[in-house]
Amino acid sequence: MCLGIPGQLKEFSDVHEHLARVDVSGVTRLINIGLLEDEDLKPGDWVLIHVGFAMSKIDEEEAALALASLQLMGRAYDEELEAFWSSKMASESSTQGG
DSSP: OOOOEEEEEEEEOSSOTTEEEEEETTEEEEEEOGGGTTSOOOTTOEEEEETTEEEEEEOHHHHHHHHHHHHHHHHHHHHHHHHHHHHHHHHHHHHTTO
16 A cells, blocks of 8 residues: 655755655655656646655645545544554453552
8 A cells, every 4th residue: 555645846856857845744755756747837836746756746735635534534544553552451351460
């Protein structure tokens, strides 16, 4: 399963033509945009990023949906971890006679 994270293009790098800075939920990252050289990217555009590479250009609505989905997955993961640790502690407590 591949997980793509939306980022908004902020600026192109002076170091290499295939590098650009993007904002990913408030964190600036340097990514490779070489796979999208035919997309006519400009600051403000949204891209879907996977392991440091822009895989596709997306619109703002698609970016918002992807971010909302990632937040839901994160909350579900946190809830699962909390339930696991709670049940593990309860299980250990009952086996130790406490």
